[in-house]
Amino acid sequence: MPRGTMTDQRDYYEVLGVERSASAEDIRRAYRQLARKYHPDVNHDDGSEERFKEINEAYEVLGDTDRRAGYDRFGHAASGFGGAGGADPFGFGGAGSPFADIFESFFGAAASGSRRRAAPPRGADLQVTLDVSFEEAVFGAEKSVELTRPETCEACQGNRMRDGMPPTRCTSCGGAGEVRRVQQTILGQFMTSTPCSACQGEGVQITDPCPNCRGRGRVTRARTISVTIPPGIDENATLRLSGQGEASAHGGQPGNLYVKVRVAPHPLFTRQNKTIHSQVGVNFAQAALGDELEIDTVDGAVAFKLPAATQSGQQFRLRGKGVPDMRGGDRGDHIVTVQVMTPRDLSPEQRELLGQLAETFGDEIVQQPNHRGLFDRIKDALGRWAGGAATPTVLTSS
DSSP, X not given: OOOSSSTTOOOHHHHHTOOTTOOHHHHHHHHHHHHHHHOTTTOOSTTHHHHHHHHHHHHHHHTSHHHHHHHHHHGGGGTTOXXXXXXXXXXXXXXXXXXXXXXXXXXXXXXXXXXXXXOOOOOOOEEEEEXXXXXXXXXXXXXXXXXXXXXXXXXXXXXXXXXXOOOEEOTTTTTSSEEEEEEEETTEEEEEEEEOTTXXXXXXXXXXXXXXXXXXXXXXXEEEEEEEEOTTOOTTOEEEETTOSOOOTTSOOOOOEEEEEEEOOOSSOEEETTEEEEEEEEEHHHHHHOEEEEEEETTEEEEEEEOTTOOTTOEEEETTOSOOOTTSOOOXXXXXXXXXXXXXXXXXHHHHHHHHHHHHHOSOOOOOTTOOOHHHHHHHXXXXXXXXXXXXXXXXXX
16 A cells, blocks of 8 residues: 555554554554564565555554654654654655755754655675586576575564564654754854764664674574576676675665676587587598598587598587577587597508508698698788688588
């Protein structure tokens, strides 16, 4: 239910579920039961957070003898809530009102119902490093990280008071969180404000600290957090888990958890964006005559027909065998580089056969049509260094 005007504000007795004749102890008991039931850390249903705020708002009024008496006589106009600028029933002192500064200059911070106090700070962010395998980075995985973090105290629900009771309004600043002083200068009177030293600018005082957290509102817990690794994540990518950081010490939003992903190297594959690279060694008979090979990929071994007259360093593309696109695009490719291996230890029979083959070739070295000289290679290197487009390697699709 909207909570912006006095006309649609729910009756505080109705909010707490008590009669108008209820005793202070009845009100306190009803508040404790409802606060525990609807606290956002316990109840994750839609509207529970708004209901919890409404319960606290009602108890701040009905739990205070003077404010309850004013509410009984004048309703929300005297309660300090109702969306009309706090204790200003005419709406001149509310946050965002063009009359707020003027109103406060005349009547002080208490007149504005402490509406100008800064929102509570959010909890600190946390960062952890998560190691994943090459395959987990390609296909995604469910992982977990262990961490120790401050969490909201379950005993006081973060209120820092015994049994979760609301903190007492600071008597030094009247709950404003700041102290205003008027200074007389040659230019006239100037009003200055400083954070209240009694409550450190919070506007409340912890008069009966929670024994579980010793009035801190937080306790340190060890947690195991589940992390979903999306397919295609790259080295040093960072994942953000909203609300999984430290709990706020003053009722603000929790911080975030940032998970930095570190990918372990693979013995066969390397990666460049969505493309996976690997090498395969063949002997010169296979390279010259062609052969049926099995190529290892992240999907497993695939059959590949090596064409005859394959040169050492020649590359072949296996389409769709690379890394998935994190943004939902097509999967990358796997590029295989063929390395023609020269045998180190030959048997006498092999040596004799190679000798016979060598005689058929003769001594003349045939210049290959695609041979590039030293000057051409220097030009290519300078072009790449200067950011120019280098001559691409010809890739043969399988």
